[in-house]
Amino acid sequence: xxxxxxxxxxxxxxxxxxxxxxxxxxxxxxxxxxxxxxxxxxxxxxxxxxxxxxxxxxxxxxxxxxxxxxxxxxxxxxxxxxxxxxxxxxxxxxxxxxxxxxxxxxxxxxxxxxxxxxxxxxxxxxxxxxxxxxxxxxxxxxxxxxxxxxxxxxxxxxxxxxxxxxxxxxxxxxxxxxxxxxxxxxxxxxxxxxxxxxxxxxxxxxxxxxxxxxxxxxxxxxxxxxxxxxxxxxxxxxxxxxxxxxxxxxxxxxxxxxxxxxxxxxxxxxxxxxxxxxxxxxxxxxxxxxxxxxxxxxxxxxxxxxxxxxxxxxxxx
Amino acid sequence: xxxxxxxxxxxxxxxxxxxxxxxxxxxxxxxxxxxxxxxxxxxxxxxxxxxxxxxxxxxxxxxxxxxxxxxxxxxxxxxxxxxxxxxxxxxxxxxxxxxxxxxxxxxxxxxxxxxxxxxxxxxxxxxxxxxxxxxxxxxxxxxxxxxxxxxxxxxxxxxxxxxxxxxxxxxxxxxxxxxxxxxxxxxxxxxxxxxxxxxxxxxxxxxxxxxxxxxxxxxxxxxxxxxxxxxxxxxxxxxxxxxxxxxxxxxxxxxxxxxxxxxxxxxxxxxxxxxxxxxxxxxxxxxxxxxxxxxxxxxxxxxxxxxxxxxxxxxxx
Numbered sequence: 047x048x049x050x051x052x053x054x055x056x057x058x059x060x061x062x063x064x065x066x067x068x069x070x071x072x073x074x075x076x077x078x079x080x081x082x083x084x085x086x087x088x089x090x091x092x093x094x095x096x097x098x099x100x101x102x103x104x105x106x107x108x109x110x111x112x113x114x115x116x117x118x119x120x121x122x123x124x125x126x127x128x129x130x131x132x133x134x135x136x137x138x139x140x141x142x143x144x145x146x147x148x149x150x151x152x153x154x155x156x157x158x159x160x161x162x163x164x165x166x167x168x169x170x171x172x173x174x175x176x177x178x179x180x181x182x183x184x185x186x187x188x189x190x191x192x193x194x195x196x197x198x199x200x201x202x203x204x205x206x207x208x209x210x211x212x213x214x215x216x217x218x219x220x221x222x223x224x225x226x227x228x229x230x231x232x233x234x235x236x237x238x239x240x241x242x243x244x245x246x247x248x249x250x251x252x253x254x255x256x257x258x259x260x261x262x263x264x265x266x267x268x269x270x271x272x273x274x275x276x277x278x279x280x281x282x283x284x285x286x287x288x289x290x291x292x293x294x295x296x297x298x299x300x301x302x303x304x305x306x307x308x309x310x311x312x313x314x315x316x317x318x319x320x321x322x323x324x325x326x327x328x329x330x331x332x333x334x335x336x337x338x339x340x341x342x343x344x345x346x347x348x349x350x351x352x353x354x355x356x357x358x359x360x361x362x363x
Numbered sequence: 364x365x366x367x368x369x370x371x372x373x374x375x376x377x378x379x380x381x382x383x384x385x386x387x388x389x390x391x392x393x394x395x396x397x398x399x400x401x402x403x404x405x406x407x408x409x410x411x412x413x414x415x416x417x418x419x420x421x422x423x424x425x426x427x428x429x430x431x432x433x434x435x436x437x438x439x440x441x442x443x444x445x446x447x448x449x450x451x452x453x454x455x456x457x458x459x460x461x462x463x464x465x466x467x468x469x470x471x472x473x474x475x476x477x478x479x480x481x482x483x484x485x486x487x488x489x490x491x492x493x494x495x496x497x498x499x500x501x502x503x504x505x506x507x508x509x510x511x512x513x514x515x516x517x518x519x520x521x522x523x524x525x526x527x528x529x530x531x532x533x534x535x536x537x538x539x540x541x542x543x544x545x546x547x548x549x550x551x552x553x554x555x556x557x558x559x560x561x562x563x564x565x566x567x568x569x570x571x572x573x574x575x576x577x578x579x580x581x582x583x584x585x586x587x588x589x590x591x592x593x594x595x596x597x598x599x600x601x602x603x604x605x606x607x608x609x610x611x612x613x614x615x616x617x618x619x620x621x622x623x624x625x626x627x628x629x630x631x632x633x634x635x636x637x638x639x640x641x642x643x644x645x646x647x648x649x650x651x652x653x654x655x656x657x658x659x660x661x662x663x664x665x666x667x668x669x670x671x672x673x674x675x676x677x678x679x680x
Contacts, residue, residue, distance in 0.1 A: 064652060068510060182653035187508060188501045191674030193385060317634035319659075335381060336499035336667040339660040342636075343653065350653040357508030 047359055048085075050074035050114050052136050053122030054094075054103055056348030057150045057177065061120055061355050062090045068356045074114035077103045078123075081111035112139050118146035118171075118359055121154070125250065127266060130154040137162065137173065144170035148358045150177035150351055156250040157265050159257040172362060177354035179251045180204060181345040185329045186258060187357070188341065192333055194259050199332040200298040204251045206325030206346045207235045207242035208274050208294040212311075213323045216282045216291050222275060234325060244273035245294060245309040252296040256305035259298060264305060272310035291316045364676055365402075367391035367431050369453050370439030371411075371420055373665030374467045374494065378437055378672050379407045385673045391431035394420045395440075398428035429456050435463040435488075435676055438471070442567065444583060447471040454479065454490065461487035465675045467494035467668055473567040474582050476574040491675035496568045497521060499667035500660045502646045503575060504674070509650055511576050516649040517615040521568045523642030523663045524552045524559035525591050525611040529628075530640045533599045533608050539592060551642060561590035562611060562626040569613040573622035576615060581622060589627035608633045 047070045051058050054077035065072050071087040082093050082104025093103040112119075119140035123133050130153035137147040137154055142165075149155055154162050155175045166173045176186045180202070189197050203209050207229060214225045226243070229235035241247050249269040256264040274294050285292050295312040298305050314320040319340050322328045327345025332338055344350035364387045368375050371394035382389050388404040399410050399421025410420040429436070436457035440450050447470035454464040454471055459482075466472055471479050472492045483490045493503045497519070506514050520526050524546060531542045543560070546552035558564050566586040573581040591611050602609050612629040615622050631637040636657050639645045644662025649655055661667035 060652075067513075182650075182656060184501060184505045184508060184656075184658075187504060191501060191504060191677060192670055193673075193677075196384075196670070333499075333670070335377075336670040337661045337664075339499060339501075339658070341501075341656070341658055343656040347654075353509055353513070353650070353653040356510075360508060360510070 047071070047117040047362070048073045048115060049118055049120055049359065050111050050116035051120040051122060052076045052108070052111055053124070053151065054097060055122065055124065057351045057355065058120065058122035059094055059097070060348035060352035061122065062094065064349065064352050064356060066090070068360065070356070070359060073116050074111035075103050076108045076111035080104050081106040081108050083110050083114045085115045112136060116145055118148055118362060120148050120150070120355055122150040122355070125152040127153065127157060130157045134158050134161065138165045141165045141169035141171045141173070146171040146362045147173050148355055149173070149175040150355055152178045152250045152254060155257065156253040159262045159264070163262060174358035174361065175254070176358050177351045179254050180327050180329050180341070181343070181347060182350035182353050183327060183329055183341045183343045183345060184357070185255070185341060187361070188331065188339065189258060192331070192336065196334045197259055197331050198300065198334055200252070200255050200259070200329060201320070202296055202327065202329035203293050203320060203322050204296050204327055204329070204345060205242050205248040205294060206327060207239060208245070208248065209322065209327070210234045210325050211243065212274060212277070212292055212294065215277070215279060216286065219279050219283065221279050222277060243275050245271040248294060248296040249307060249309045252298050252307045252309060255298045256307050260305035264307060269307035269309060274311055277311055285313055286316065289316050290314060291321050293320055295320065364388070364434045364679070365390045365432060366435055366437055366676065367428050367433035368437040368439060369393045369425070369428055370441070370468065371414060372439065372441065374668045374672065375437065375439035376411055376414070377665035377669035378439065379411065381666065381669050381673060383407070385677065387673070387676060390433050391428035392420050393425045393428035397421050398423040398425050400427050400431045402432045429453060433462055435465055435679060437465050437467070437672055439467040439672070442469040444470065444474060447474045451475050451478065455482045458482045458486035458488045458490070463488040463679050464490050465672055466490070466492040467672055469495045469567045469571060472574065473570040476571075476579045476581070480579060489679060491678065492571070493675050494668045494671035496571050497644050497646050497658070498660070498662040498664065499670050500644060500646055500658045500662060501674070502572070502658060504678070505648065505656065505658065506575060509648070509653065513651045514576055514648050515617065515651055517569070517572050517576070517646060518637070519613055519644065519646035520610050520637060520639055521613050521644055521646070521662060522559050522562075522565040522611060523644060524556060525562070525565065526639065526644070527551045527642050528560065529591060529594070529609055529611065532594070532596060533603065536596050536600065538596050539594060560592050562588040565611060565613040566624060566626045569615050569624045569626060572615045573624050577622040581624060586624035586626060591628055594628055602630055603633065606633050607631060608638050610637055612637065
């Protein structure tokens with residue numbers, strides 16, 4: 047398949063690097079300032095070298111990538127809230143051309159799901175977004191195979207940064223600020239960690255799950271979200287004394303017909319399934335006919351998330 | 364889709380019961396002595412009632428089911444070793460007609476994989492068999508999405524009966540014979556438990572994984588298999604003293620080019636990922652780009668396994 051990749055951060059560049067191995071050809075690659083386009087396949091190495099040197103990936107404008115020859119557009123620009131710009135426009139552009147769209151960007155799927163599905167209905171192209179929830183973990187493909195109506199609830203640890211901080215606080219008895227600084231030093235937390243530690247990122251993933259399971263009208267504004275910034279070592283000690291620990295758990299449950307999204311710190315059994323450590327993610331699906339399924343692995347990281355994007359590409363018709 | 368279901372044990376009958384909910388129609392259902400066929404859809408309730416009364420599911424011969432009108436044949440007869448009769452013949456019959464085949468039966472996939480793929484190449488139909496490995500757990504679809512060459516090793520607890528016995532022996536300090544009798548009372552172990560406790564069932568699942576990951580020439584004869592019948596409570600106590608426990612672990616690893624299959628009791632960390640309890644199964648995939656993925660859930664049971672069959676049916680073109 048011919049792929050246009052828009053967004054060249056950790057995920058977009060890993061998709062570009064691995065695409066050939068999966069039998070695809072990258073015909074366009076765009077970062078935030080430039081693009082490079084070639085219907086016979088761009089030279090990915092050269093483009094990424096340029097980017098590493100602080101130049102743009104190419105010398106073309108970004109619109110050239112959107113108008114290039116491709117079967118599927120990979121949307122890997124950063125997640126934005128509200129109207130999900132510019133990601134949503136990129137996806138709609140691809141669908142208008144009857145091309146497929148594969149998203150790693152959570153914004154359009156969490157914030158404009160109904161618009162996204164409406165654009166897909168008008169198109170020959172399909173929309174997939176496995177990479178937007180749980181990185182490498184096959185969450186959405188499993189829900190699709192089960193049938194969304196057969197999944198009654200989803201629960202999970204969906205943010206690696208918050209989980210790393212909680213794991214370290216609990217294991218070492220250190221306070222939040224100390225562990226956050228450590229996580230920032232290690233590159234596990236960003237300079238501005240708000241999105242992760244306030245629960246927004248986990249909530250967006252849960253909103254996407256709610257849209258897949260429900261009527262597609264859920265947005266971040268509907269989610270009940272509490273972060274981990276107010277947790278103290280003493281609260282974690284109390285949990286430990288009781289054989290439990292604290293994790294930032296996201297839940298999608300049936301709330302009187304429509305799915306309800308809740309994210310917040312929860313007590314979980316210390317050696318239980320949800321108590322994943324470090325940057326691991328886990329998703330539990332409660333099903334009508336198959337009991338509980340637990341899926342865990344790397345919820346972030348360029349190459350891990352790129353495998354979910356390329357899995358989606360492989361599933362396109 | 365129109366489905367012919369051959370085999371009416373726990374899995375076959377659950378597929379028949381759930382098919383309508385997944386939007387499919389059962390046009391034929393066969394047990395070991397009879398069949399019922401209707402191009403407009405059989406009455407599943409009546410057929411299963413007949414079976415519950417000790418009569419056959421219908422009044423037709425089994426061949427009528429194989430020659431009925433269907434898009435996909437569901438092969439759910441019991442697993443047999445060696446030439447995998449009669450399952451393999453059923454599948455080939457469907458493929459010869461250019462229909463698809465979805466297997467819950469491990470025999471043809473473990474013992475005659477090359478023949479199965481050869482028959483598939485000559486057919487318009489496709490062959491899928493998610494239900495043959497790990498029941499409801501999405502093992503093969505995840506490997507397909509990752510690309511088999513990107514999975515470097517598989518490890519797992521793949522037999523619920525053996526795992527139940529080991530969990531109970533370890534938790535209660537009881538000996539093998541005692542716990543086996545208890546498992547038989549509970550219906551977790553069969554009257555003849557050989558297939559489960561000698562490791563054969565887990566080995567067949569690993570052989571299927573080896574065939575998917577490798578050159579497709581692996582059979583049970585190539586597997587190195589040890590069961591759990593010789594384990595003593597004292598061996599389990601020793602493990603516990605060391606913070607570990609024993610599980611019947613199946614592994615598929617790269618053995619000098621071709622995949623190597625090993626099944627046997629292994630020491631695993633007591634609270635580690637592989638130490639699933641009761642009849643749970645778990646599969647760990649080691650991947651080239653996405654680290655380790657852990658998938659756990661119900662590895663057996665009619666309805667749970669039926670969801671894997673129906674997931675396969677949904678993925679057919």
